[in-house]
Amino acid sequence: MNITAVRVASFNEIKEPGQFVLDMLYPADNLRDLTPEELEQHAGQGYVKYQEYPPDDSAIIGKFWTQAELEAVANGPVATGITFLCPCGCGAIGGIRFNQFGRPGSAWTWDGNKDKPTCTPSIQRTEGCRWHGHLIDGVFVPC
Ligand SMILES: [Zn+2]
Numbered sequence: 001m002n003i004t005a006v007r008v009a010s011f012n013e014i015k016e017p018g019q020f021v022l023d024m025l026y027p028a029d030n031l032r033d034l035t036p037e038e039l040e041q042h043a044g045q046g047y048v049k050y051q052e053y054p055p056d057d058s059a060i061i062g063k064f065w066t067q068a069e070l071e072a073v074a075n076g077p078v079a080t081g082i083t084f085l086c087p088c089g090c091g092a093i094g095g096i097r098f099n100q101f102g103r104p105g106s107a108w109t110w111d112g113n114k115d116k117p118t119c120t121p122s123i124q125r126t127e128g129c130r131w132h133g134h135l136i137d138g139v140f141v142p143c
Helices: 034-041 066-070
Strands: 019-026 047-052 062-064 080-087 091-097 119-124 132-136 139-141
Touching: 047 066, 062 066, 091 119
Parallel strands: none
Antiparallel strands: 019 080, 047 062, 080 091, 119 132, 132 139
């Protein structure tokens, strides 16, 4: 069954299958150099800066930046991917990245449409329901 992809403003607003957020990467002004320990621990991953997040309820306390990410946001925020509630109704969260910025993993092509995105190639969840389909002009179309 085709499911319309509906963009919502924040992750917490994702309630219905097919709803999604556009993941954004914002320029940061609180970046610091890596410590010698961090450089050693993450050697070979291409990290050049670290950003400490303000304390909150999240378990995520900061972000390592790659040079490619720094260059990507040089002129402002960039969309980096889509996070969505699985269109099959299983309740799982899925996501695809438009660019891995030097990290391992797959990247999808995005047509730039923020409300009715088209992404290629097809999307397949690698666990759980293993939903497989396409996101075309803002509609999740199962294979
Ligand atoms: Zn599913």
